[in-house]
Amino acid sequence: MTAPSTNDIEFRSVAKRYGSVTAVSDINLAVPKGAFVALLGPSGGGKTTCLRMIGGFEQPSEGTVLINGREMNGVPPYRRPVNMVFQHYALFPHFNVEQNVAYGLRQMRPKLEAAEIARRAKEALEMVRLGGFEKRRVHEMSGGQQQRVALARAIVNKPSVLLLDEPLAALDKKLRTAMQFELQTLQRELGITFVLVTHDQEEALSMSDLVCVMNAGRIVQMARPQEIYDHPADLFVADFVGKTNRLSATLEADGTTLRLADGTALARVGKAASPSGAVTVALRPEAIELVRQPSGGNGQIAGTVTHRIFLGSTAEYQIKVDGLGDFLVTADHRSMQESDLVEPGERVVLKFDPGKMHVFPA
Template identity: 65%
Template sequence: MSTAPVPDIEFRGVAKRYGAVTAVSGIDLAVPPAAFVALLGPSGCGKTTCLRMIGGFEQPSEGQVLIRGKDMAGTPPYRRPVNMVFQQYALFPHLDAGDNVSYGLRQLRPRLSAREISLKAGEALAMVQLAGYGRRKIHELSGGQQQRVALARALVNKPAVLLLDEPLAALDKKLRTDMQIELQNLQRELGITFVLVTHDQEEALSMSDFVCVMNRGSIVQVGQPSEIYHEPADLFVADFVGKTNLLAGKVERRSGELVEVMLADGSVISARSRNGVASGEAVSVSLRPEALRLGASEQGTFQGIVRNRIFLGSTAEYAIEVPALGTLLATADHQLSQDLFKPGEPVAIGFAPGAPLAFSGVKENGEKQRETKNVEIVS
């Protein structure tokens, strides 16, 4: 009988308070070996506090943080099998790239020989495609190269877990995309657990194996990126992760997972609901922009007027004003310029079957919270 592997990281009833302020509240989480996990959420949700508790820069007020089955209570950062890449890289400006990478090696006891330190630092720089850059001064490197030096310094000691605190935030869009791919490839090659903290939904969905969505100090949902996007657990996740249209309505009747919802314009649409909404309940219906179907005829669920169009190459985004429902965002593919709808043009709007999702409550300030505890990521 096989036994489950020991999680690389485990939170057991972890809470963190700063005086009267609760930053993290009762989190249970198990991260399997060699996973790439993103902690995603708005500013102040507790994701960075969780990262700092893994790294040993903060101690939990309650509960346990375990790394590979060992309770880390009282263990300082330099004694943990963990390294961290900070948002601002925290490189030593007076040292060259090679000395920055080898700094941690020189602190090891028993001491390594100078030759061994130089060899390991060179291997780490080659790992991040900076072979031959060891003698470069930090100010001589681009932002992307500095980010790689910070990454090499964190990996040179071969930690069990690598913590990434929004490491790509300072990079331009193209370089950020390139580094996302490099980080994914590096994580697979090394086979160690990466934990990424970010408020960038696209970054979390594109890079990680699993996404842990947080809000107000609690875990809201954990799952694979496709699950988080297509099957959000509640209104907060639906609104926060990616783009969506939220339509307020009232449940007319329910049949199993399906509910009939009357919207503000009097139309009734069928939507899926997984959180037990009842007849007569106020709900928000989520419709992703790419699920909307646009047509020039009047055969659609809604009728609207195109107010804005953003050309994105093979796709275009439209802001469409619909009477009584407000402005809907739609994303549509096109092949020819004549396929594009023009601002001021009337359009009919339909949607893919099963696309509408109904959630309890009406969106207020973009937030709605549901706590989820005892979460285990299954690899």
């Protein structure tokens, strides 16, 4: 007897081609039951193609897609234990809210009783906090409310997997943030697997248990959000997920000393030796402290402030360093006075721990 799968979704050596164009190449993916997974990447990275193969809207050219341990190749969307929330919601404008949510229930065979359909639709609406809106017309709803109607319609059939195709893209920033909390809460309450496609790194990091970073049709790194941010697998991940400063450098023969283009030597204390030679260094903006006077020691570079963007609790600075170019620095000003803000034109010192630099082959 075969043991039940511990994964809701599996891709085994999956590829998808459209004529001569390869959209997805040799994808191996395992999504644990009850996980909230974000497929993150730039346009054309392959994330939406993967989502559509899970939903059955596309079939793999090679390899196998499994849901709950069952092979899904050739199985149409309506026979899969999944539902999908589209970017533009795809609600029926001539239906009211209850009719939109109940639509899928009315297509089920054998047919459900009208009372059962009404009960389940009401239950789904209450779950997304829209109880009492059953008779409201779709055009009378705000963008956030319409998104919740689409969610209720997707969960009313109790799928094993819920697919979310950039569902927050049409919302303004404040509402998008509120809906991120709503989706997290809903996922915990339902206990089912959510797969979110997004190109918004903040959205992926803030909402998901696991982030799968994709580029050029391949998975570059899959890990927990903090691991993705703090320990990027390569320069693409370091550059795409969050903001970063990139520097050309040489890793000397001792494997721990970095020499920057202006000749500055930085000792990466406590870091394991790496192959020497030309490298590219990535340093997060928030890992740099701005000070007005040098204090001596390792990891200090002088520069001139060229731009400042005040963001309330933080400020972003662009610092020009001779021989190295421009640095982006994010400074936390929640405990500082306005007079402490560094002004454009000021000379400053960039202070950082070289051990926090990520080093990649050039």
